[in-house]
Amino acid sequence: MHSYKTILSYAFVLLFLTACSNRYNFTLTTTAKVVLNQKATASLTEKSGKPIDSVQFYVNGRKIPSTNNTANIDTKTLGVGKHVVSALVFYPEKTKKVNNSIEVLADKPYDIYTYEIVNTYPHDKTAFTQGLEYHNGFIYESTGRRGTSSIRKTELKTGKVLQKVDIDDRYFGEGMTIFNNKIYFLTWESKMGFVYNLDTFEKEGQFSYGNSRQGWGMTHNGTELIKSDGSSKLWFLDPETKEEKRSINIYTDKNGIKDLNELEYINGKIYANYWKEPLIAIINPDNGVVEGIANLAGLQEQIIKEEKITDGDAVLNGIAYDQENNRIFVTGKLWGKLYEIKLVKK
Numbered sequence: 001m002h003s004y005k006t007i008l009s010y011a012f013v014l015l016f017l018t019a020c021s022n023r024y025n026f027t028l029t030t031t032a033k034v035v036l037n038q039k040a041t042a043s044l045t046e047k048s049g050k051p052i053d054s055v056q057f058y059v060n061g062r063k064i065p066s067t068n069n070t071a072n073i074d075t076k077t078l079g080v081g082k083h084v085v086s087a088l089v090f091y092p093e094k095t096k097k098v099n100n101s102i103e104v105l106a107d108k109p110y111d112i113y114t115y116e117i118v119n120t121y122p123h124d125k126t127a128f129t130q131g132l133e134y135h136n137g138f139i140y141e142s143t144g145r146r147g148t149s150s151i152r153k154t155e156l157k158t159g160k161v162l163q164k165v166d167i168d169d170r171y172f173g174e175g176m177t178i179f180n181n182k183i184y185f186l187t188w189e190s191k192m193g194f195v196y197n198l199d200t201f202e203k204e205g206q207f208s209y210g211n212s213r214q215g216w217g218m219t220h221n222g223t224e225l226i227k228s229d230g231s232s233k234l235w236f237l238d239p240e241t242k243e244e245k246r247s248i249n250i251y252t253d254k255n256g257i258k259d260l261n262e263l264e265y266i267n268g269k270i271y272a273n274y275w276k277e278p279l280i281a282i283i284n285p286d287n288g289v290v291e292g293i294a295n296l297a298g299l300q301e302q303i304i305k306e307e308k309i310t311d312g313d314a315v316l317n318g319i320a321y322d323q324e325n326n327r328i329f330v331t332g333k334l335w336g337k338l339y340e341i342k343l344v345k346k
C-alpha cells in the first residue's frame, strides 16, 4: 500500500511534467553583427514547435513589419551602433516579450590622416582645455576641473586672455559652443548646462540634460547644438528648448568609439577628440560612420617633451575652425601652445 507521502510525491512529479509540457521556450535569433546598408533579420522560434498565434517585432521600441515570425531590419535607417530588437509573442492565452540586439558596423574602413603644423601660437598652460572655438577673429575657450573652471575669450596671436568668467567651484567645466550670440557651456557630472551672453559674459540661463549621460563636448551644425556625453553617442539638441531630440552612435567598421569629447563642426562633418587618445575622429553626422581618423600623437609627444609636462591628463583636447580662412586650430589640456594645422590624408 502506498503511503500518503508517496502518493503526494507522485502527484508533484505529474504536476511538474504537465507544467514542463505547457512551458513555452522562445528564442529570438538576430543577425548579431551586420554592415550598414546590408540586410539583417530577426526571427522567433519555439523550441519544440508549439503553436504561436502571432509575433510583433520592434527595433529600439519601434514596431517593424514582419511575416511568418520573421522580420527584415533596415540597417540604413537605423544607422551604426547597437540596437535593441524585441519580439512580442502571442500564444494561447498569454503574451511574452523576448529581447536581443544587433550591432551595425560602418560599411567601409576609415581614412587615416596625419598633420602639418602651419602656425604656432601661445596658449595659457594653466588652462585645462575642455572646449575651443573660433569666432569673429578670437579664440573662445572653456576650462575644467573644480576651482579652475572658466569661460574665456583670448587673442589668437598672443594667447592673452581678454575676457573671462570663473565658474562656481561646485562645477567641473566642460565643452562650449557659440550659437546666435550666446555661449552654451556644459558641466561634467552635475547634469547642468549654462547659457552666457557672448558680449558681456553674463549668465542668462541654464538647462538640465535629458537622456545623455554627462556633459563633455559641444558644437553646432547651424540649426542644432551637438553634445557628447563620454559614451559613443552624440546628441542633437534644440537650441531654444535644449531638448535632446535625437542621438547617433559613432562607429568604425570594427567597433564603437567611446569617450567622445571635444567637438567641432567642419564643412558638414563632426570632428571629435576622444578622451586620452591623441586622435580626432571625422564623423558623418547623417549616419555616425567614422570616415577618417587624424593621428596627432607626434604633436602631443612634442609638446610633452618641450614643456616637460608631467600631468597624465594633459592630452590633446580642443578643436576650433575658422571657416572664412579655412584654418583648423588644436590644443591640449595644460599645453602652452595652440597650433594651426593642416590634415593630410595618408
Ligand SMILES: [Ca+2]
Binding pocket: 131, 132, 133, 218, 219, 262, 263, 264, 318, 319, 320
Ligand atoms: Ca570646438
